Amino acid sequence: MIIKTIAYPRAALVGNPSDGYYGKTIAFVFKNYSAQAQLYESPELDLLPSLRDHSTFNSIDDLCKSVSSYGYYGGIRLLKAAIFRFHDYCAQHGLGLDSRNFTLRYQTDIPNRLGLAGSSAIITAVVRALCQFYQVPLAPENLANFVLSVEREELGIPAGLQDRVAQAYNYPIYMDFEKKHMMQYGIGKYAYIDIPEDLHCYIAFRTDLAEGSEILHSHLKEEYDAGVVSVHKAMHEWACLTDKVRLALQSKKYDSISALLNRNFDLRCEVCGNTVSQKNRAMVTLARSVGASAKLTGSGGAIIGIYQDDTMFEKLQVVLGEHGIKVIKPMIVREKIKEPKAKG
Helix, strand or coil, X not given: CCEEEEECCEEEEECCCHHHHCCEEEEEEECCCCEEEEEEEECCCEEECCHHHCCCCCCHHHHHHHHHHHCCCCCHHHHHHHHHHHHHHHHHCCCCCCCCEEEEEEEECCCCCCCCCHHHHHHHHHHHHHHHHHCCCCCHHHHHHHHHHHHHHHCCCCCCCHHHHHHHHCCCEEEECCHHHHHHHCCCEEEXXXXXXXXXXXXXXXXXXXXXXXXXXXXHHHHHHCCCHHHHHHHHHHXXXXXXXXXXXXXCCHHHHHHHHHHHHHHHHHHCHHHCCHHHHHHHHHHXXXXXXXXXXXXXXXXXXXXXXXXXXXXXXXHHHCCCEEEECCCECCCCCCCCCCCC
């Protein structure tokens, strides 16, 4: 039997990047793109490479294009780290794994290194496959923590919980990472939230702006840990913006949301100015020039906002398209995940 699992890219609607700093966020995953894992029993444990893992190229230009798109490391390291951490997790929790081996492959079409949590999606899909194969239950809140531990502790990737929570729950979700609760329970306070179709969200990204999340987070963490007042105030304001958007969604006062999203980005520019590239700023400026709101979906490379109607969406496609920026309507996922049953 072949086990097939899937995970989707994440878009942070509001509150980022406060999730790693005891803030609040709202995020969702969307099915326009996906990361998939396939796992089946085999005589030996075998990890099959995907496109980004190839080491043979048609030319030096082809190699440089691959490095620009995927960086210097492929996806196999994500698989190895996930499996290593999964084995460790099961040992720590007294969950004996049987002696079966497996073949594991992955594939993804999530635009890479553009702040859409593509690496987290691969790891989430892989862990879901491992849980099914070994019949290890992992509740969504624990799955999110597990994926974060793979990235932080095994791979040294600076990140917060937001991406993994949205991907684990597979539903638009409000996240409160209040410090006391996090310290006591190791998880945030999570609540499903409705993002209606008539909110008219769009996502836009450029393929010539691949950059890792470490560029932003390393700088931000240094200033946060150093107690920089402006950074700590920004974390509080991002949390407040999140609560305001949540209230607007619940009360169906959608007209107020655009300004809140715009402020989310403007605040980032105020406190993280050197890490917000000119290309990111240009994307936001272009989107706002046609009347849409705009902010980054993650660390950079992609933006999210709200447009008024199809006429404005078409303008977004034309204006941003002239600069090599793709604009899509995200197909928001609203499929709550059921955790696998325990063996026995």
